[in-house]
Amino acid sequence: MRIHLVALRAMILATVVLGVGYTALITGVGQLVLPAQANGSLIERDGEVVGSSLIGQSFVDADGVALPEYFQSRPSAAGDGYDGGASSGSNLGPENEDLVAAIEERRAAVAERDGVDPADVPADALTASASGLDPHISPAYALLQVDRVAEARGISVERVTELVETTMQGRGLGYLGESTVNVLELNLALDELEE
Amino acid sequence: MAPGSVPADLAPELAAALGLATVALLLVLLHRPLGDFMAHTFTSAKDLRVERGVYRVIGVDPKGEQTWGAYARSVLAFSVVGVLSVYAIQRLQQWLPYSLGLPAPSEHLAFNTAVSFVTNTNWQSYSPELTLGYTAQLAALAVQNFVSAAVGLAIAVALIRGFARVRTGTIGNFWVDLTRALVRLLLPLAVLSAIVLLATGVIQNFAGFQDVATIAGGAQSIPGGPVASQEAIKLLGTNGGGFFNANSAHPFENPDGISNLFQILLMLAIPFSLPRTFGTMVGDRRQGLAIAAAMGALFIASVSALSAIELQGWGTAPEAAGAAMEGKEARFGILTSAIFGSVSTLTSTGAVNSMHDSYTALGGMLPMLNMMLGEVAPGGVGSGLYGMLVLAVLAVFIGGLLVGRTPEYLGKKLGPKQITLAALTILVTPTLVLAGTALSFAIPAVRADVEATSIWNPGLHGLSEVLYAFTSAANNNGSAFAGLTANTPWFNTALGIAMLLGRFVPIVLVLALAGSLAAQHRVPATVGTLPTHRPLFVGLLVGVTILVTALTYFPVLALGPLAEGLN
Numbered sequence: 001m002r003i004h005l006v007a008l009r010a011m012i013l014a015t016v017v018l019g020v021g022y023t024a025l026i027t028g029v030g031q032l033v034l035p036a037q038a039n040g041s042l043i044e045r046d047g048e049v050v051g052s053s054l055i056g057q058s059f060v061d062a063d064g065v066a067l068p069e070y071f072q073s074r075p076s077a078a079g080d081g082y083d084g085g086a087s088s089g090s091n092l093g094p095e096n097e098d099l100v101a102a103i104e105e106r107r108a109a110v111a112e113r114d115g116v117d118p119a120d121v122p123a124d125a126l127t128a129s130a131s132g133l134d135p136h137i138s139p140a141y142a143l144l145q146v147d148r149v150a151e152a153r154g155i156s157v158e159r160v161t162e163l164v165e166t167t168m169q170g171r172g173l174g175y176l177g178e179s180t181v182n183v184l185e186l187n188l189a190l191d192e193l194e195e
Numbered sequence: 196m197a198p199g200s201v202p203a204d205l206a207p208e209l210a211a212a213l214g215l216a217t218v219a220l221l222l223v224l225l226h227r228p229l230g231d232f233m234a235h236t237f238t239s240a241k242d243l244r245v246e247r248g249v250y251r252v253i254g255v256d257p258k259g260e261q262t263w264g265a266y267a268r269s270v271l272a273f274s275v276v277g278v279l280s281v282y283a284i285q286r287l288q289q290w291l292p293y294s295l296g297l298p299a300p301s302e303h304l305a306f307n308t309a310v311s312f313v314t315n316t317n318w319q320s321y322s323p324e325l326t327l328g329y330t331a332q333l334a335a336l337a338v339q340n341f342v343s344a345a346v347g348l349a350i351a352v353a354l355i356r357g358f359a360r361v362r363t364g365t366i367g368n369f370w371v372d373l374t375r376a377l378v379r380l381l382l383p384l385a386v387l388s389a390i391v392l393l394a395t396g397v398i399q400n401f402a403g404f405q406d407v408a409t410i411a412g413g414a415q416s417i418p419g420g421p422v423a424s425q426e427a428i429k430l431l432g433t434n435g436g437g438f439f440n441a442n443s444a445h446p447f448e449n450p451d452g453i454s455n456l457f458q459i460l461l462m463l464a465i466p467f468s469l470p471r472t473f474g475t476m477v478g479d480r481r482q483g484l485a486i487a488a489a490m491g492a493l494f495i496a497s498v499s500a501l502s503a504i505e506l507q508g509w510g511t512a513p514e515a516a517g518a519a520m521e522g523k524e525a526r527f528g529i530l531t532s533a534i535f536g537s538v539s540t541l542t543s544t545g546a547v548n549s550m551h552d553s554y555t556a557l558g559g560m561l562p563m564l565n566m567m568l569g570e571v572a573p574g575g576v577g578s579g580l581y582g583m584l585v586l587a588v589l590a591v592f593i594g595g596l597l598v599g600r601t602p603e604y605l606g607k608k609l610g611p612k613q614i615t616l617a618a619l620t621i622l623v624t625p626t627l628v629l630a631g632t633a634l635s636f637a638i639p640a641v642r643a644d645v646e647a648t649s650i651w652n653p654g655l656h657g658l659s660e661v662l663y664a665f666t667s668a669a670n671n672n673g674s675a676f677a678g679l680t681a682n683t684p685w686f687n688t689a690l691g692i693a694m695l696l697g698r699f700v701p702i703v704l705v706l707a708l709a710g711s712l713a714a715q716h717r718v719p720a721t722v723g724t725l726p727t728h729r730p731l732f733v734g735l736l737v738g739v740t741i742l743v744t745a746l747t748y749f750p751v752l753a754l755g756p757l758a759e760g761l762n
Binding site for chain 2: 003004005006007008009010011013014015017018019020022023025026027029030031033034037038039040041042045048049050051052054055056057058059060061062067070074078082083084085086087088089090091092093094095096099100103104107122123124126127128129130131132133134135136137138170171172173174175176177178179180184187188191
């Protein structure tokens with residue numbers, strides 16, 4: 001019995017120090033020293049928060065149809081797509097027929113939307129990410145969308161291409177992870193271009 | 196750069212190899228100071244002032260040495276109180292502050308989660324952002340992330356003392372080991388790591404969900420939470436339970452390639468330094484090096500295999516898409532995802548930055564195999580070392596049988612008692628994995644529920660989902676083929692039992708082994724003694740580890756992932 005009292009006192013102490021104290025300390029450091037990161041790398045436009053540079057978004061109309069003037073994100077399995085309250089992958093397996101069908105459907109849709117050969121659509125455009133909130137697409141998928149976006153906005157392909165290239169993020173330290181394009185940042189830069 | 200071209204990056208294989216080389220280099224640099232520091236931490240005669248305060252508050256005498264039985268009773272008492280605490284906090288959730296208006300989880304879910312975090316498994320039958328508020332996350336789960344790792348360290352240190360001590364009835368004091376592990380090691384390292392993670396973009400706030408209007412005219416709910424603090428100890432303590440459902444795939448948990456490398460380093464830092472601690476404490480560093488070499492060989496083989504398989508991308512869906520990118524983040528790509536998945540299951544972490552359920556069939560088998568190895572390459576904080584030392588005891592015994600030499604390890608005779616304890620330890624998790632998986636399909640009512648409610652992918656992959664769940668639970672990993680709906684009375688209960696037995700039965704057996712070793716005197720090495728610091732022994736240890744696994748699990752793997760992959 002005595003040993004359980006020791007255990008109980010140890011657990012209460014641990015909860016106070018490691019649960020409350022430690023979390024408060026890190027929160028304090030985050031809010032004082034690194035507030036932008038600690039609060040979610042939020043992006044504002046005209047004083048309004050329009051999203052986070054780390055959280056992907058859908059660029060579709062109310063019916064879920066892709067808006068041609070915006071670069072499109074990857075397919076998402078988070079809720080109805082990019083639901084920040086329900087991060088998730090599809091968890092569909094490699095032989096799952098529903099997944100195979102979805103991939104083929106997406107390939108046809110992207111090829112038609114962007115007027116390219118179906119064989120040229122990169123894998124990240126056809127697959128849902130692990131989080132469902134992937135803020136990035138591959139440089140290949142971004143470049144594939146340039147013509148369509150330029151046409152929809154009535155600006156030159158060169159200007160849009162240039163924007164993709166300046167938005168492109170290389171690997172961390174040149175070799176960690178993969179090169180990507182942040183879709184929200186790219187689309188915001190596009191909107192700015194026209195103003 | 197020519198307009199319209201993709202930048203001329205390094206080949207993905209080369210970039211991934213450089214990443215691994217960076218991790219290896221950092222571990223080589225880190226394992227000496229960290230390993231020696233841990234040895235000093237657990238052997239120093241001095242108590243820090245803050246530690247003396249802790250002993251006064253909880254009411255223990257730090258000079259009081261414990262027999263293995265008393266040590267085990269302390270571990271179990273502390274863990275029982277831990278389970279009750281986590282259970283109670285969850286069930287009281289609606290009255291706690293910062294609960295985001297969430298109700299209390301059901302009894303069976305709260306039981307599963309409580310057991311899961313106390314056993315260092317961190318299996319999550321629930322989706323965190325839909326289930327747990329901030330108070331439950333920090334006061335229940337983050338606390339167990341710390342203390343369950345400290346318990347693992349304590350057990351490993353107690354076993355080392357068994358080898359290091361001569362003719363004593365005692366193996367240390369659990370409360371002192373627990374306190375020192377937390378005060379000197381885990382808390383300071385977690386603070387530093389959390390700050391690094393913050394700098395990479397991991398969030399730390401109490402803002403709740405923030406609704407924003409997107410530029411496409413839609414709405415999005417952006418989550419908040421004290422994530423960096425939990426993330427640091429989640430990885431450092433090889434816990435693995437995510438603040439969010441997507442775990443380390445969530446950009447708020449793991450924003451980029453640099454944070455990802457740091458997370459991999461955190462998972463490996465303590466487990467790969469503990470062999471040094473072992474070598475230092477037994478007075479022969481070559482012994483620690485041999486253990487680390489066996490861990491390293493298995494590690495490199497497994498990471499290479501999963502990377503190659505995922506890059507190859509066999510399977511109908513990966514081939515339809517052109518690459519195995521389903522369930523993988525663009526910023527990590529295939530190889531960085533495969534490396535993280537390997538590290539997470541070779542340790543007992545179970546964090547994921549990609550969805551294992553969507554791996555190629557053979558690729559999905561590798562994380563399972565990693566766990567089936569017993570998570571010893573390098574394994575969890577503490578549990579990896581004591582698991583490997585138990586295998587070393589068996590390897591010495593088998594080596595002795597092969598050449599007719601006396602089985603002795605570090606001057607301790609391995610008699611029937613020690614071999615029985617080691618063999619029983621090895622048998623616990625396979626029994627739980629195979630029994631749990633079999634029962635899920637053998638009991639008609641359970642099978643109907645498992646097939647109708649829980650299994651997400653039809654066919655052979657469905658069996659793999661169930662096999663993965665019990666493998667993960669019994670080995671205290673916590674990763675999942677996450678398509679499986681595990682929040683049912685059957686899985687919450689059965690996996691809960693598997694986690695409890697898979698953690699504490701081996702712990703009690705290992706402590707008994709430690710006690711029996713500590714009680715022995717030391718026999719001098721003779722020409723008849725098998726040297727346990729040479730490459731030959733490393734090879735024997737690797738062989739025994741693989742053999743024990745392959746023989747046990749091959750039949751069931753043939754029914755699930757192997758059949759799916761070879762189809």
